[in-house]
Amino acid sequence: MKAIYQDIFPVVLEQDILYISRAYSTTAHLCASGCGFRVVLPLGKGGWTLIDKQGLTISPSVHVPKCNSHYWIRHGRIQWAQQLSADEIQAYGAADQLEYNEELRKKSLGDRVKAFLKRLIGRH
Numbered sequence: 555m556k557a558i559y560q561d562i563f564p565v566v567l568e569q570d571i572l573y574i575s576r577a578y579s580t581t582a583h584l585c586a587s588g589c590g591f592r593v594v595l596p597l598g599k600g601g602w603t604l605i606d607k608q609g610l611t612i613s614p615s616v617h618v619p620k621c622n623s624h625y626w627i628r629h630g631r632i633q634w635a636q637q638l639s640a641d642e643i644q645a646y647g648a649a650d651q652l653e654y655n656e657e658l659r660k661k662s663l664g665d666r667v668k669a670f671l672k673r674l675i676g677r678h
């Protein structure tokens with residue numbers, strides 16, 4: 555997984571790229587499962603920690619509710635983690651929901667329709 559530093563994320567993300575916005579203290583990438591879900595992880599207090607040293611490392615782990623994927627990004631590689639228990643999913647769920655709402659808020663309706671159509675037609 556490679557890092558691209560840019561303040562505003564592109565509308566269409568590429569797989570295996572971690573987009574990092576220093577201006578907004580946020581990262582974005584496509585779910586490692588290939589499901590196409592746009593994973594947005596805020597950095598800093600209450601969010602994730604990013605270390606760009608000998609490859610990207612993000613902690614804690616990433617859980618994607620859409621496909622129930624759970625993985626770590628360590629030294630630029632995806633390390634698949636155990637599937638979460640129901641309790642853990644609940645704990646993560648709250649955070650995921652917040653980010654998802656934030657994403658929806660930012661996107662205009664047009665973008666959402668376009669994204670939906672894109673998903674219908676297929677990835678990329």
Ligand SMILES: [Zn+2]
Binds near residue numbers: 586588590618621623
């Ligand atoms: Zn996925």
